[in-house]
Amino acid sequence: MSRHFTWFGPPLFIKRDNGGNLNHWAVNDLLEENMVIPINSPFNTPSYxxxxxxxxxxxxxxxxxxxxxxxxxxxxxxxxxxxxxxxxxxxxxxxxxxxxxxxxxCADRLRYTRRQRKEVYNWIRDLAVDISARSGKNEICPTAWRVSARKWMEKHRLIIIQ
Structure with missing residues (x-):
């Protein structure tokens, strides 16, 4: 993955299932180092x-x-x-x-600087903290993280939910 990030540039988001190979500390460290925001699937939901x-x-x-x-x-x-x-x-x-x-x-591919990636991450984290707190949780729950990431993507017209 590191080689691909160097060659192609890191994505802003990466969608992954809950397998141990993708949720390993080494993968998490690489994602954090490259400011790639992970979004894990809900458990037992392959349709996601x-x-x-x-x-x-x-x-x-x-x-x-x-x-x-x-x-x-x-x-x-x-x-x-x-x-x-x-x-x-x-x-x-x-x-x-x-x-x-x-x-x-293509030439119009979106590219984010480290500062922009940090801003996106902070926006998603802040909303996820708020959602989790409203539901009585002290830590960010995976559902709140997914909802927050989706909201950011919708807000910036990267996805459309129909």
Missing amino acids: NGAIEHSQGELKGWLRKWEDTATSKRELALQVDNAAHALNHRPRRSLSGRNACRSYF
């Missing part, structure tokens, strides 16, 4: 990660077509790279017919 689950299904489907042709781990790794490349260049209705690669690397 619907797009991610769908993408994993697409990748697995692509690989199933070619699984018999890999004769080594190296060839399998190349197949994974090819599958990811092909899927990132597939036009998507959710991207108005553009593909993920073009959307990610």
Whole structure:
């Protein structure tokens, strides 16, 4: 992940499930160092990660077509790279017919400075503290964090909830 942040720049948010591999202290340290705001899925709610689950299904489907042709781990790794490349260049209705690669690397991509990232984090944290306190909790609860992050994204028109 660190290599990807250096190469592509860190995202502002990262959505993750509750698996130990993604909620590990090393991952949390890396996210904090790069000022990436994590949003964890609610427990036992795979539909929350619907797009991610769908993408994993697409990748697995692509690989199933070619699984018999890999004769080594190296060839399998190349197949994974090819599958990811092909899927990132597939036009998507959710991207108005553009593909993920073009959307990610386009000139109008949002980029946040460290100071801006800190402001976003503080805004979300302050609202999450307020929500948690109103519900009688002394610590920020995961639901309050998700709601606060969603509110910030809605406010800045990064997402639309219908």
